[in-house]
Amino acid sequence: MTPTPALAVTTPATRTTRTVGKTTTDARPRTAARPQRPGVSVRTRITLAMALLVALALTGSGAIVYVIEYDRNREQAMNEVNQEIEEFIRFQENGVDPRTGEQFEGVVPLLQIFLERNVPSPSEAFLAWYDGEALPGQDPGDDRYLGDPDFDRIVEELTPENGNRLWRSPSDGEVLIAVQSVQFEGDDRVGALVVVQELSERDALLHETMVTYAIVAFLSLLLVLVIGWWQSGRLLSPLRTLRATAERIGATDLSKRLPVKGHDDITALTRTVNGMLERLESAFSSQKRFLDDAGHELRTPLTVLSGHLELLDPASPDEVESTRKLLLDEVDRMTRLTRDLILLAKSDRPDFLRIERVDLDELTEDLVAKARGLGDRDWRHDGAPAVRVDMDRQRITQAVLQLADNAVKHTRDGDEIAIGAALSAGHVTIWVRDSGPGVPPGDRELIFERFGRGAVRENDEGFGLGLSIVRAIAAGHGGTAHVEDAPCGGARFVLSLPLRQNRPEETQSWPAS
Template sequence: MTAADPTTRDARRRPGISVRVRITATVAVLVALALAGAGAIIYALESARLENAASAQADQEIAEFRQLQEKGKDPNTARPFASVEDLLVVFLQRNVPSDNELFSAWIDDESKFESTSEHSGFSRSPEFESVVRQHLRKGGEELFDSEVGEVLVTVQPVQGTRTGGALVVVTFLDDSRGELKELIETYTIVSLLSLGLITALAAWQAGRLLSPLREMSETAREISETDLSLRLTETGNDDITSLTRTVNDMLARLEASFTNQREFLDAAGHELRTPLTVLRGHLELLDAHNPEEVGETRALLLDEIDRMSRLVNDLILLTKSARPDFVTTGPVDLGALTDLVLTKARALGDRAWVDDGTATRTVHLDEQRITQVLLQLADNAVKHTVPGDTIAIGSSDEGERVLLWVRDTGHGVRPEDRERIFERFTRSTVLRGDDGFGLGLSIVRALVEAHGGTVHVEDADPPGARFVVALPAATTGSASGSSSSTDLPPDTGHADTIRFEAVRPDVEERPWPAS
């Protein structure tokens, strides 16, 4: 395998477009599209309204022309109009077109008169004449584009006795849209200013919201294996704050894990150092030519090796307790389990063994592991009692959980030690002849927590100690695989920890990922 190209690594480390820029650009594009869409909709709606208004205005002019035709009289003769030309001339004289209108009077097939307007002369344009001639007989209206913009032409034909003609109302829509165009121009300027302001605010807000992420990145770069105490600042109450809190919790767990690991390794090294020193000292002083001394030294060294084996096996068990396949659950009769443990525990010592009550219920748990827990607690009770003292084992059903306990009439546990005794390599009262390592109760806690339960110690009645194991009634365990073949039933002959046989050298143990 060749080393990675430094330029490739640098390229991977170089950031692309930042999230802040992406957010700002996205907001800017969306706002621009929204403003442009709103402007287009406003223009379309207003333009349609103006066209409808122009058509209604032309219809009104045509209606007035019809009324003049039907009921009006020639002002010169005070009689009905004698000709189409007279009718059209009088209408043009009496009606003043709007600023965006032009009236044109047609006699037969050509334009004769038109009203005064800024667009005067338009009625003589070829395109206009072509459109009007198409509607001279039947009338109607038509919208078309001309050199002066969009034009609406409305034709109202009139027929006299000798000649025919038509009134043409021309509406210049671009003139009507003048104010609309000014409005759109103003809207465009305001929209651009608003877009710039919104973009600036989006950039500022994105930077403020993403600042915890930048702090998170900087903190992550500053964290090292020797210092996991750094934490992120938690401010606000939003999703970023929730993420910050989650990362802080993760850092706390990592720090606790590394701290426990260091303490565990320090304590394990301390406990192993003593038997190794004993082995080395006796081997250095051993007289190989003295058979009696060789025999005595051999027995002593084997005893020390047994102690080291117990310690190593206990440490292996504690390490395995975090594996998902450590617990194999199945249906277990709680009452039968309690009775079986009590029967096995009678061999631990000359004590008054008592059935403290049993629950009749089937629960899902690892029978071997819970048996191991109760026998360890019973063995611990034997250590802290004397012949004739009472040791009781019982169980009860509390609905959502079940309780199992070991009660004794010994000297009890001091209140300040009740939590500490479950830690590794920690003991409360050390009795004479106790050669344990302080791992027994920590193994108990690991086995119980692997079932999702808890263990604690409390005062007993009559006076003594009562170790209580609380397990969920529907414990399913961490996995359904079979337990390791190296985890054998406890050796009840030892008074401190549960002893396991060493792993056979011809059996290959499968490593658990990331263990």
């Protein structure tokens, strides 16, 4: 019988593989890659936001101006109407016909003479009303309002109360109608002066003004758009440079930096990004250096282990035992090497140090006491000021004991080794001096490099990492490590650390309590 082939069924959410006698379900979700949609750029959004705000401001300003001017036109028209009414009231109160010098005989002569002696402006019309009927006006054109039922009705309604009202004429647009009544004693019939003030010309001027304003506002808006587009592009230029720089940065090249220009928020962001790039470059460099160092230095002990294991004769107990001791020794060396490399890799991290306030004189005395166990030497204390400084006590102890161990390797029993500290020019210096042969000037930088070694004594199994660890600890404190000639011969290794200041109100050093 031919075996049944395996069947594979795949759905968008779950991939299930069925085999004869066995079913396996892979429930991993499979998400389709979504295409990136081009969005509106920040520059465009800023420009549109500016344009919208300016458009709203211009529109609001135009509306306010229109309302103010519209009300002002009505107020001016009302003032002109009131002026004509006041002149008519004074003329009526005088009561003397200027043609005869005698009192007016009735309402009609009063109204007719007033119309003859007062010429209305082009936007005004004077009409005389008597006993519910209109008298002909001075200007024949003023009679154009007569015969309109709405106009007649308004005049009849306003005559008893001497009021005014706005009315929209079919031919002249909106007009202001004001009525002032007059009545003689003994005459039951009532006359009235009707003043009509046309508002169309004023409204036309206001309309022209607003059209002009709209054109100027539109041109201003275009100008704002152009300036906003240019200015936003100028302000966002560092961000575009940031994007372009980020695109050029690769895993092997983190040296690109953004140009710093100006003193605004974008400049502050640029400095922050540059600082981030520097930290990333330092971190990547540290990792790369760690991998290179580990790969280089672990190759030899791994080769030794592999070679001895391949040549090992399991049937020989003596050979197994000797190989075991040799391999354990190599494992110990690899452990020490790995520990030192990890410590150097950690030296670039911000949590490498734990700063605390330390009594400097007490620290140096403890260091001398701990160093006595490193070898039979004449250990001395060069003294230290009684001050308290900020440092990582454990890291400084590690560095100084490393220097002391190095001094033991280059001296003999009974030779003098001293540890001391001092304050000078805003720095605290801690040193270890010995009476050994010293360090040649040509080796004084080499010995602080990783795996860098000068002249070494016989049976020195170091890796050349001890002094590089010392320099890393000093650099973590913002200081330096160097070697110089001791005053009485030999070498003096010096840690120079700046005095730390955690708070502005505190001084950089404190007397020890």
